[in-house]
Amino acid sequence: MRRLVAFSVLLPATLAFALPGCQREAGQPAGAAADVAATLSEWRIELGQDSLNAGRTRFLVRNEGQYRHAFEIEGGGEEWETAELAPGADATLEAELRPGTYEVYCPVQDERGNHEQLGMRATLVVR
Numbered sequence: 001m002r003r004l005v006a007f008s009v010l011l012p013a014t015l016a017f018a019l020p021g022c023q024r025e026a027g028q029p030a031g032a033a034a035d036v037a038a039t040l041s042e043w044r045i046e047l048g049q050d051s052l053n054a055g056r057t058r059f060l061v062r063n064e065g066q067y068r069h070a071f072e073i074e075g076g077g078e079e080w081e082t083a084e085l086a087p088g089a090d091a092t093l094e095a096e097l098r099p100g101t102y103e104v105y106c107p108v109q110d111e112r113g114n115h116e117q118l119g120m121r122a123t124l125v126v127r
Contacts, residue, residue: 033055033057033094034052034055034058035060036052036057036059037060037062038060038061038104039062039064040061040065040071040085041069042067042118043119044119045121046122050122050125051126052124053126054127055096056095057094057096057097058092058093059073060090061090061093062090063085063088063089064087064088067087067108067112068085068110069108070106071104071106073103073124074104075100076098078095080094080095081107097124098126099126099127101124102123102124104123104124105121105122106120106121
């Protein structure tokens with residue numbers, strides 16, 4: 001299994017980007033990454049899109065919850081994940097997605113339990 005992890009944690013004061021509607025523009029070069037918003041909170045994950053085209057994808061992840069969360073994508077024998085994010089923190093995760101179905105979830109387990117089992121999961125379809 002090949003594991004690719006690319007992320008950067010941004011300070012809340014640097015929230016200059018707008019998450020709603022993040023996606024590849026029609027005039028964007030073919031090699032450019034598509035942007036997908038991902039919002040984490042108790043106990044859910046909201047994706048700006050639940051299906052997208054294969055290729056480089058940049059997930060703009062925001063923890064709007066009260067607890068630490070993380071963002072993981074798994075499918076096709078590959079995984080990508082962010083570090084744990086404090087409440088109010090952001091991260092960017094880039095992945096090269098092939099066609100298929102991917103599970104998206106929070107891998108954090110703490111005194112509240114397994115966040116994925118508490119409802120922090122979603123399915124992403126890549127065409």
